[in-house]
Amino acid sequence: MPASEPQPAALAPETAAHCRCALVLLPGAALLSVAGVLEALQRANALQTACRYDWRCFTLEGQAPTWPGLALLAPVTVPLRGGEGGEEGGGAALDAELLLVFSGEAALDDERLLSWLRRQAQLGAERMAIAGIDGGSAWLAAAGLLDGERATVASEWIEALQEEQPAVVWSDKVWEMNASGLRMSCAGGSASLDLMTAWLGRRHGERLAQDLTLALGLERARGRDERQRRPVAEQRGNSPKLAEALSLMEANLAEPLPTEDVARLVGVSRRQLERLxxxxxxxxxxxxxxxxxxxxxxxxxxxxxxSILQIGLSCGFSSGPHFSNAYKAHFDKTPRDERSQRAAAWRRPAGESPP
Structure with a gap:
């Protein structure tokens, strides 16, 4: 598959590994999500020489997004023939180590597309990682490619997909990745940057993930334990009082308000607040x-x-021991353990796996 940009002079093609990435753009795919993936891959090429990431964009017959600037990505249109067409057209593999499916829709009513996705997974076997970006996760789930896996999707579709695709464990996290790294998913928008940073860090070490975060101008990359930030009305079940209470809490983390004060400021009784x-x-x-x-x-x-004490105080804990005990009860490790693990990951050479 041809590279999307010239080979860096510092990279020797005869010695460096190559990883081919196929970006499949379906209707409603967000340009920001696509740009996040491409930017992360491009930066990874500049930051390390162990692997060269090449990419190609694809649209499927009758399934292309409608961006005015789509032609700038020079996508190749692939015909859909149900995945049983032998070695050509719909039955041909995209010849990639990473297949990313982008969509902003979750109609899931095109059996030809679902069959094509199954065929790509079958042809990729154990070597190809597959990621659903935004609504792309819903398409992968409908094709049966996420059965038994944790997956995430744009927040507005989670409740419906929990009923329609019960074989998948749907979460509201920013991104998900299974233990093998072969099945991944993320929400829309900039979540693709977080997912790619995590995936590249898994392949090349935590040091690269840190360097990539800095190179991308991010304050930090969101981890797999972080939930999506949904619109307040949607996230809080269309309860204005609950939304107001949570806004108060989020604005007062350093000096926590008693529950009675939160209820009074919101204009409900403590019992009503607890029910919400x-x-x-x-x-x-x-x-x-x-x-x-x-x-x-x-x-x-x-x-x-x-310092650990400064962090504890800034998050509303009255002392170091108070902070440490609460942290260990919640995360099953102390704040010192958390920071020691992070420091060890930073010192670990790129590409070396944790013990």
Whole structure:
């Protein structure tokens, strides 16, 4: 498959490994999601010489997105013939180590497309990683390629897909990746950058992931434990009072408000507030508030240079021991363990797997 840009002078083609990436653009695919993947691959080529990432964009017969600038990506149109057509047309493999399916729709009503996806997975066998980006995850699920796996998708489709595709464990995380790294998914927009940073870090080591984050101008790459930030009305079950309560909590992580104060400021009784949290979030307000503070502390431990005590105090814990005990109870490791693991990953040479 031809490269999308000239070979860097520092890379010796006869000694470097190549990884071919096929980007399949379906209707509704977001340009931002595609750009995130391409930018991450391009930066990875500049930051390391162990592997050269080449890519090619594809559209499928009758399934192309309608961007005004689509031609700039020079996509190749692939005919759909149901996946039983031998070695040509719809039955031919895209010859890639990574297949990414982009979509902004989840109609799932084109059996030819579903059959084509199954055929690509069959031809790729154990060597090809497959990723669904935004609505692309829904298409992979409908094709049976995510059965038994955790997967994510744009937040507005999660509830419906939980009913339509029960063989998949749907989550509201920013991205998901299975243990083998062969099945991946992410939400829309910039989530593709987070997924690609994680995937490239898995292949080349945590040091590259850190360098890639800096090169991309990101404050940090979102981890697999982070949930999508959905529109407030949607995320909170269309409950304005719950949305207001959560906004108050998120704005007061350093100095947590008592539950009674949150309820008073929102204009409901404590009992009403607890019912709202139980109904929509399956948690008591105090427990959910603690989770928000601990998640922020974890991000700071992983990404900032602040001391453990400073982080604990900035997340509303009254002392070092208070912070450490709460953190261990929630994450099953202490803040010191968290930071030590991050430091060890940073020191590990690129490409070396964790012990």
């Amino acid at each position: 949290f139980k109904q929509h979030l399956d948690a008591l307000p105090s427990r959910y508030y603690l989770k928000l503070r601990l998640n922020r502390a974890r991000r700071l431990l992983q990404q900032s240079s602040q």
